[in-house]
Amino acid sequence: MAGDLEILRAGVLGSIPHGFLTRKGGVSTGEVAGLQFGIGADDDPASVAENRRRAVAAILPESALVMPHQVHSPDAVVVTDPWPQDARPQADAVVTDRPGLLLGVVTADCAPILLADHEAGVVAAAHAGWRGAQAGVLESTIEAMRSLGAQIDRIAAAIGPCIAQASYEVDARFRTHFTAADERFFAPGRSGHWQFDLEAYVEARLMISGVRRIERLGRDTYTDPERFYSFRRATHLGEANYGRQASVIGLANPVA
Template sequence: MNLDIVTAPPLGDLPHGFFGRDGGVSTGAVAGLNCGLGSGDDPEIVTANRRVAADALIEDAPLASVYQIHSADAVIATEAWPIEERPHADALATNVPGLLLGIVTADCAPVLFADRQAGVVAAAHAGWRGAIGGITDAAIAAMIRLGAQPKNIAAAVGPCIAQKNYEVDPAFPDPFLEENPENARFFIEGPAGRLHFDLESYVAARLAGAGVGRVWLAGLDTYASEDRFYSYRRATHRAEPNYGRQLSLIGLSPDKS
């Protein structure tokens, strides 16, 4: 089965990847490697897709994920929770070798983190609400509790909606400008005279402001790349009944000792 896996050079040889929609067994509007349990897809099929993705990184590894709520809440994972017992959060961190951390997105920004010196990794789901609320800061704080240091953390921002396709309402910038007037740089006027938001750059700025040692951007647009990625906004514009979610994973290699 061919999988489309985007990897980030700063994360080195750690098991990680931003998965596209290639591969998998979902059909219809969510055809491919749909990993969203809330997508309306058959849960057994979604679970099978998630297993395929996890096995591509660490065979038979447990996969810890959260029930995502567009929050600024991060948790520490020591094991994989049963699906029905997943904590409500949008980031998770671990120092347990062999445990994969996963978050799902469909235009929001997936962020993978690693302090390889400390042996700590994290994953975060950063939509605009979570981003301005501080979800990346919360992920970093969880890593610090496990012994990481911001200057040693590498963060990778995966495929998300690009500014040219992220049109927003006139009042949308208000909380960003209240946070910092310099956030005006993340907005431009689009061809139709409406504002467009640069989510990827805003998330990168938050990471840099938190003292992260290195920030890498995938620079891939989920909205524009229909054959490669799922997109909530694209599905909404087409009045499609549902939409898939792509999975992003990171972990520490299993302890061989």
């Protein structure tokens, strides 16, 4: 699967350096073959490092890649300098106004969201599964962006590849975590089950926060194994492991 990287971009983010990466173009092998970004995937660390190097070179050359230790939290952190790999804060979104940093999150069915206020020079990358989205990770991300000078009416957001409603069957216990107001995100499924629309739920949380410029890429991680890693697909197939794809965004250094 090694070769040229496949980088999905969002028109709403304009010229901001960014990309939703697929698994194409990496050097990892086996069940996680491709551009595998996750530290916790039992992958060869040298392969992960090379995959990350390729992504940085393709999207924001000579920048420092900054990624949090994701824990399905509502927390967003402001980044001013790169941190050591073994000192990553536990958070699910990273925000900066510093050129030369490439912010990233990893996903394997959860939704990656890249945000930018081009005029203010503020960008963010967030990871939102249903727990993080419900707990407020997007609201925290937007608040952190505003603390650096972003304005809500200028923030653009792109929702990258995630598990689609048709692939996301949930049971009655899952449904109890949501209110009657969230009924629109659940389509009827087989008896005692529903199909949950994570992408629409994330979009709704962004809109409630005041973001109006939103782009949904509409890519289903579960049904496209050539392009995307998927925790749920790997589980259904009985695979021992699953990979993670990355979504990244940064600010280029100003031209001297």
